[in-house]
Amino acid sequence: MDILIVKAQKIEEIGRAGRDGRLSYCHLFYDDEMYFKLRSLMYSEGVDEYAVNKFLSEVFPADKSSCGKICSLIKESASRRFDMKEEVILTVLTRLELGDVQYLHLLPQTNVTCVLNFYKTPAVSLAQKISAIAVILKRSENRHGQHTFDLPTVANDMGVTPVELTNQLYDLKLKGEITYEMKDMAYCYRILEVPTDLLSLSADITKWLSEVESCKVRKMDVMFNAAYFAVNLCDKMNGCSSVDHTSCWQRIILDYFAGIDNIDFCKKIDQSSPFLWADIKVFLQSNSHARFTPRAVARVMHGIASPAYPYTIWGKTHFWGRYTKIDFKVVMEAAKEELKKFVGKDIL
Incomplete structure (x- = not known):
């Protein structure tokens, strides 16, 4: 063991x-x-307040009339964009559903981008018979006869769920009217209440x-x-x-x-290093093209891969994992101060 x-x-x-x-x-x-x-x-799996606020701003559209609408977040791209693991995103969404205030209702995860082709009946003629097709033609992008559209957007216009819309498309496929391909697995949810204070919620x-x-x-x-x-x-x-x-x-x-937490015999984690601040400065200067948060810098220094900073790319730097023996929060605080100097403004 x-x-x-x-x-x-x-x-x-x-x-x-x-x-x-x-x-x-x-x-x-x-x-x-x-x-x-x-x-x-x-x-x-940690997340900073800046990332949480940015995430919530996308979860809840600025439009106050979004209550009742179905929204989605594509898992892979959202994970990279917010530098949050997919399981952490799901955890936050679940808290928004099960917390003191139910802000949303989670729906089954599904692919939300549909690429559709018409076969037996011309698209315009089929749209006159089937309302779903009429909405799809209105909401889709047509390239060489292929119609690409966002499933939740069409579902909202129709007043159905993405799963119900998918079932309708499947029926049309069985009849030989269309073929389609689904991609971009996403978290789907229905907004029940828009937060009045995103900063406090974050x-x-x-x-x-x-x-x-x-x-x-x-x-x-x-x-x-x-x-x-x-x-x-x-x-x-x-x-x-x-x-x-x-x-x-x-x-x-x-x-x-019994809750008696008095075992502190061994102090293995250091709280300082004479080279930490200088190394962070050099790291930021040599990677000036990237936009870092203090946590992102600390993760590199601790050798922790993340969605936005994967090992395949950042593991090549000689700073990768150099400071695992220094407390993570100490490294993150040093990174915060160096980032302030580097970009000339406050870093969250």
Whole structure:
């Protein structure tokens, strides 16, 4: 068993060994480098308030009459645009649906770009018989007989859901009237209420995401500190020996689940580096074509890939993963200050 598993998961894994009632042993393997890397990865899903606000501004159109309308966000492009993992986007959308105020209702994810061709009946003639075709002709872009349109836009005009519209298209396909191809998988949702204060909502969601991130990091720290204590600091009394630390681990586990979080024996994460600020400055100067946020810079320095800054491109820089032993928030704060100097204005 390795330290990758956080404590709550580790308890479950340990329990499986003795299910038959026989004596069982759990062997823990850990090292500092693995801890640094895993701790860095705890920051892979974090989002800053600037990105959240930008995201919400696209989720909710400026048009106040958008209540009741079906909207969509194409998953891949949205993930890159906001530098948010797809699962994080879904988490935020779910909170907007299930939070104190229900701002939207999530619909099934579906492909939202349709490329359609007419076959048996001319398009204009078919439009006179079928309202969906009439709306499609009005809303689509026609290139060489191919009609490309956005599924939610047509569905809104018709007063149906994207799934219902897709079913109508499928029926026409079975009759030989059309062929079509769907692409661009997207999150779909119906707006129920437009927020009156996007800034406050952004701050609230950012705070919540930050708390989740901090909790994950703390669990990793507690797990490593417990292992460090057992190996290096245990007095080998009360049932413990050089290889058997059942007793001290039992005490640590009981304290953890009782909410007693006083395990802080090992300070492995550094809070400063004499070269950090200079390296960030050089990194920004050598990549002046890119638009960075403090979190994006910190991720590069910690060797964390993200949708907008993938490893295939940014892993080639010699700064990649150089500062995994420096606390991520320290690196991010240094990046924020250097970005202020670099662009000459405040950075969120």
